[in-house]
Amino acid sequence: MNAPAAYLKRMEERLPDFAAYAACLSLPPYKGIRVNTLKISAEEFAGISPFSLSPVPWEASGYYIAEEKPGRSAYHDAGLFYVQEPSAMCAAPLLDVRPGERVLDLCAAPGGKGTQLAQAMRGQGILVLNEKIPARAKILLQNVERMGIVNAVVTCADPETIAERFEGYFDKVLVDAPCSGEGMLRKEEEAAANWSPENVAMCAARQKKLLDSAARTVRAGGQLVYSTCTFAEEEDEENAAGFLARHPEFILIEQKKIYPHREKGEGHFAALFVREGESRCRLRPGKERAERQALSAFSAFADAFLKERPAGRAISFGESLCAVPEDLFSLDGLRVLRAGLALGSVRGGRFEPAHALALAAPGYFREKADYTQEEISRYLHGEEMPCMLRGWCAVSVDGFPVGLGKAVGGVLKNHYPKGLRR
Template identity: 65%
Template sequence: MNEYLRRMRLQLPDFEKYEQCLSQPPYKGIRANTLKIGAQELKKLLPFALDGVPWESDGFYVTQEKPGKTPYHDAGLYYVQEPSAMCAAPLLDVRPGERVLDLCSAPGGKGTQLAQKMQGQGILVLNEKIPDRARILLQNVERMGVANAVVTCADPEALAQRFAGYFDKILVDAPCSGEGMLRKEAAAAENWSVQNVEMCAARQKKILACAVKMLAGGGKLVYSTCTFSEEEDERNVEWLLHEFPFLKLEESRKIYPHRERGEGHFAALFSRDEGERARLRPAAAAAEKRLQTLWKDFSAAFLKQTLPGRLISFGKGLSLVPEELFTLDGLKVLRAGLLLGEDAGGRFEPAHALALGAPRDALASKAELSEEEVQRYLRGEELPSKGGKGWCAVCYNGYPLGLAKDGVALKNHYPKGLRIK
C-alpha cells in the first residue's frame, strides 16, 4: 500500500484529504428500476431515507446497513449500486429502439441501468465472459424485469467477429485494479500492485479494441473503470485516440471519494465518425406449434393482454423476443428476451421470469401476501390458499415477487436458488 499511496500523492494536490477519507465508511446507494416504478414512488415505499445522486436521476444515497433486505428489492423495484458507478451509463444517452452492448456486464448494475433508458425497445446485449458471473448477471436481469436483453457468455474477440459495426452504443466497464473500491472491498487493497495495474491496462486495451470494432458509424462508446491509475484511465484514453483516429473524445469525468459522494470511478465518452451500420441475419427459429398452443391457452387465463414481441423456441422453453432479434446460431446465449415457460408433459409451466418481466397491470391472476407471508414465501414455504385456482403471480403491495400455484394450498414455486435462509 505504500507504493499505492506514493502514486496517489503524485496524482492528487489534495492528497491529505484523500488519505484521511480512506478511514471513513464507504458510500452506499440504490437505483430505482423505472421499468417497474418511478423514482419518487419508490422513495415513498421504502422504510429508509433516500438522498438523490447528482449524476443519475433515478439514483439515491442510502445509509441503511443492508438496503437490499426488503421485499421490494426481491421484486426488482431497485438495484443496490455504489453511487459513483451510476455515472457511466448516463453518458451514453441510450434511447429506445437502439442497439446497445454492455461488453463486461456482470453483475448487471450498469446493464440494467441501460435497460431502463431503452424502455423495453431495441436490442440490448449483456455479455460476461466468466460463466459464474454470467449466471449472476442473468439473475439480476430477470429480477429487474428486462425483457429485451440477450445475455451472452463470450470472449470479446468472438463477439467482435460476429457484431462488427453493429451497435449504436457500447459500454465497456472493464475489469480493473479496483483502486476506487479500497474502502468497500478488502480484496482490492490486498491484490493491489503495480504489476496488476499494468496487467489490467494491457487487458483493457484488448477489450477496447474489440469494442471499437463493434461500434457502428456515428455510434458512441463509454469506457469506464472503478480505479484511479493513470495507466488504466487517461493513458488508455490517449491510446484509443491514437489507435483509432476516427474516434473523438466528447467528455470524461473522474470521481474521488474526498471530493464527491462516491467511492471512485472514471468514465470517458467517445463518438465515432459517421459510417455504415451493419445488418445481421434475423433470428429464424419460430416457436414450436405445440408450445404456441400451450402458451395461448395458459396466457388467456394468466394475462389480461398480449405481450409485444415474437415467440421463439429457446432450448426447451418458449421466449418472447424483440421483433428485430438477430440469429443466435453460434453464440453462447444464456437468455434471449423474456423466458415465458416450457412444456411440462402437455401442460404449460410458466417461468419465474414471466412474473417479474410482464407488466404488472397485464397480470390477471394474482395472490397478494402480507409482510409475514412474504418472508415465508421467500423461504420457499407453502402458504394457505388465497381462494384461487391454478397459477398466479405472488405479490407484495401489488408488485410481483414470483409464482405460486393456488388450490387446496398456495404451492410455492419461488426458485430454490433464490430462497432466503
C-alpha cells in the same frame, strides 16, 4: 482500511490534494441504490421506501442510503431497486440511450450498468449483455430477470467473438472494464490486498484489448463509453488517449472522474467517444420460430391466466419458449443464456410459466396473491401460503410481484426458484 504503502506513495505523487484523500480513507464508504423505473417511479418508491434516501446528482433514479444490507428487503426481490455504488451510476447516462436502439454492455456482470441501460430503453430495442465468465453470467441473468427486463440477450462469449459477430451493429456500447479497483479500497478489503503496480499494468493491457474489440461493434455515428472504478492514469486517461491513437475514427466527447474526497462516491472514471466515418454491418434478423406445440400450450395458458401477452416474436430456446424483439439477430453459433423474456416450457403436455414471466415489467398476470412484508418472507423461504385464488398467479408484496404460485384448494403451491430461496 489499510491501503498498501506503495499505493499511498503513488497517490501522494499524483494528487495535489492527497491529504484530503488520505483522510477520507478512514471514513465509511458511500452506499446507494438505483430505483428500477421499469416497475416504479423514483417518486413512488420514495413514498414506500424502507430506507432514508438522498439523491445521487448524476442519476435521476439513484439514491444514497445508510442501511447496511438493503438486499434483505422484499422490495429487492421484487426488483424495485438495484444496490449500486453511487459513483458507478455515472457512466451509463453518458450514452444517453433511447428506446428502440441497439445497445451492448460488453463486460456486464453483475448487471448494475446493464440494468441501468435497460431502464432507459423502456423495453424497446435490443440490449446485449455479455459476460465471458460463466458463473458471473448466471448472476447477471438472475439480475436481469429480477429487474423485469424483457428485451435483453444475455451472452457468455469472449469479447473478440462479440466483435466479430456484431461488427458495426450497435448504436451505443459500454465497456465497464475489469480494473485494479482503486475506487473500491474502502468498500472491499480484497481490493487493497490485490493492489500492486504489476496488477495495474496487467489491467491496463487487458483493457486495451477490450476497447479494441468494442470499437468494432460501434456503427458510424454511434457512441462508446469506457469506464473503470480505479484512479490509475494508466487504466483511465492513458488508455483513453491510446484508444484514440489506435482508432482515429473515434473522437473524445467527455471525460469524468470521481474521487471520494471531492464528490460523494467511492471513485469512478468514464469517457465518452463518438465514431465518425463509415461502418458496415452484415447482421440480419434471425429466422428462429416457436415450436407449434409449445406455442399452442402457451396460447391456452395465456388465455386462462394473463391479462395480456408479451410483445415480440415467440421462439423456442432449448426447452423454453421466449418472447424476443421482432428484429432480433440469429442466435446460431452464439453462447446465449437467455434471449428476451422467458415465457415458460411445456411439461407433461401443459404449459408451466417461467419465474421471469412473473417479474417482467410491466406485469402480465391477471391475478396476484398479495402479501405483506412480514408474510412474504415465508414465501421467499419456500413455504406454501394460504390463498383463495385458483390456478397460476403472480405472488406479490404490497402489489409488486416477487415470483409465481399455483393456488389449489385454498393453498398456494410455492414455485419460487429453489436457488433464490432464503
